Amino acid sequence: MGYSLNFSVVWRNFDKLWGGLALSLELAVISLAIGIAIGLVLAVIYVSGGRFTRMAIAVYVEAFRNTPLILLVYLVFYGLPQIVDIRYDATTSFVATLSIYAGAYLVEVFRSGLEAIPQGQIDAGRAIGLTPLQRLAYVRLPAMVRISLPALSNTFISLFKDTSIASVIAVPELTWGAQWINLNTFRIVEAYLVATAMYLVTGYVMLFGLRLVERRFQVARNA
Amino acid sequence: MHEPLLTIRDLKKSFGRTEVLKSIDLDVGRGEVVAVIGPSGSGKTTLLRCINFLETYDGGSVRIDGAEVGYTEGRKRRGERALARMRAETGMVFQSFNLFPHLTAAQNVMLGLTKVRRKTKAEAREIAGHWLGRVGLGHKAEALPSELSGGQQQRVGIARAVAMEPKILLLDEITSALDPELVGEVLEVVRGLAAEGMTMLMVTHEIAFARDASSRIVFMADGTIAAEGPPVELIASAEANPRLFSFLARFRASHF
Structure with a gap:
């Protein structure tokens, strides 16, 4: 064997990884934000909707949750422009894909959060004369946020890791950066080891931060 | 009659x-x-x-x-x-208190006052303070339900109901x-x-x-x-x- 590690080429091209990490985070945050919007709207429609709307939302959720993300990425970036007249760059295409994918997961997260709210709290809201919309805004959504927070954190970290798939359509995020170093220096082990460490550390820091946020809300949840 | x-x-x-x-x-x-x-x-x-x-x-x-x-x-x-x-x-007080867990005692009382009775925040705060005082919890206005005993939670529940001046x-x-x-x-x-x-x-x-x-x-x-x-x-x-x-x-x- 006798492979001797040499990280110097990685450090020389570190801007590729550093810039890639920044883009990965950006992709995750934007997709999460759009995914939250999709998830919230559809979850609220789901719990208050009729049979047909529920079925339509369930189809979306199941379709996207049970399809490998990489296939969705290919379909949206290469497939869709062939069928309909749209143009977008790889990054936009990936954000759109990841957002819709995240939305499918978050509908479930928010729906189960909404359904987990004790009926008594909703009754209390009705009893003081809140309208359904007011109950949603002041009672159900705040309660749901607290219930859903841990699952939301997990989804965010999953999304962050999923951004590595953007490398298959040459979005210059972290994994793509590692690939670039590999292709240009053939230092495959070093490039991927450093990238892996960067995913790991970033993911861990995010997890730690999110758990802190959750704990802040925990007090209120145990009532 | x-x-x-x-x-x-x-x-x-x-x-x-x-x-x-x-x-x-x-x-x-x-x-x-x-x-x-x-x-x-x-x-x-x-x-x-x-x-x-x-x-x-x-x-x-x-x-x-x-x-x-x-x-x-x-x-x-x-x-x-x-x-x-x-x-x-109509005011209602529940067996299991049913306070809103994310709101303080005062905010629990204020919610109906501001959103249903359309009082200003300041008015609502004053009314909430009055009723929390009446149920002996003036000093717990800023406490979350999870920080209160069952008896205290239920007294907040009563304050929340009567503050609305129900018939x-x-x-x-x-x-x-x-x-x-x-x-x-x-x-x-x-x-x-x-x-x-x-x-x-x-x-x-x-x-x-x-x-x-x-x-x-x-x-x-x-x-x-x-x-x-x-x-x-x-x-x-x-x-x-x-x-x-x-x-x-x-x-x-x-x-x-």
Whole structure:
């Protein structure tokens, strides 16, 4: 064997990884934000909707949750422009894909959060004369946020890791950066080891931060 | 003779094939305190929940101040906004407190005041402070429900209900979920409200309290009102009413 590690080429091209990490985070945050919007709207429609709307939302959720993300990425970036007249760059295409994918997961997260709210709290809201919309805004959504927070954190970290798939359509995020170093220096082990460490550390820091946020809300949840 | 504040006529309610309420007639006058007692499953809580339309009913009518609560005259269910307006006229205190866990004690009381009564934040804060003081929790205004004992949570629940200045207060077994040593502080608050003339309908298992604090006791059994009358007379007449007698017998040892 006798492979001797040499990280110097990685450090020389570190801007590729550093810039890639920044883009990965950006992709995750934007997709999460759009995914939250999709998830919230559809979850609220789901719990208050009729049979047909529920079925339509369930189809979306199941379709996207049970399809490998990489296939969705290919379909949206290469497939869709062939069928309909749209143009977008790889990054936009990936954000759109990841957002819709995240939305499918978050509908479930928010729906189960909404359904987990004790009926008594909703009754209390009705009893003081809140309208359904007011109950949603002041009672159900705040309660749901607290219930859903841990699952939301997990989804965010999953999304962050999923951004590595953007490398298959040459979005210059972290994994793509590692690939670039590999292709240009053939230092495959070093490039991927450093990238892996960067995913790991970033993911861990995010997890730690999110758990802190959750704990802040925990007090209120145990009532 | 004034019209009673609450008029219930021929109220019927079934859950599936189980008839929970079988033609209930009940009047509650202004300032009256009526206690509803009876074995579990007799329909007490359902009766209470029909009065502010947390529960729909299948027949009969519930009127507060002459206005039918849940339905229009043609027995069409009222719209949600109209229902919300009607519900704001009745206060309810729940067995399991049901405080909003993400809001402080003061915010729990303020929510209905600002969103339903359209008070300003400052007005609402003042009213909340007043009522929290009245239930002995002026110093806990900024506490979250999770930081309060059961008795304290229930007193916030009472403050939340009465701050809305309801025409009638509905109390649903409000001490059943409390540790025995916390029951007294909650009943004390109720006694104070009764003394001030608040109209109340309370479902309770505290027979001694019902006897002392209410002007009338209603005994429910199997979805009907099996007996009713002023506390002393009702309890005295129990000998002649086997169901009431056997119900009260269970309490005699411990409460009388």
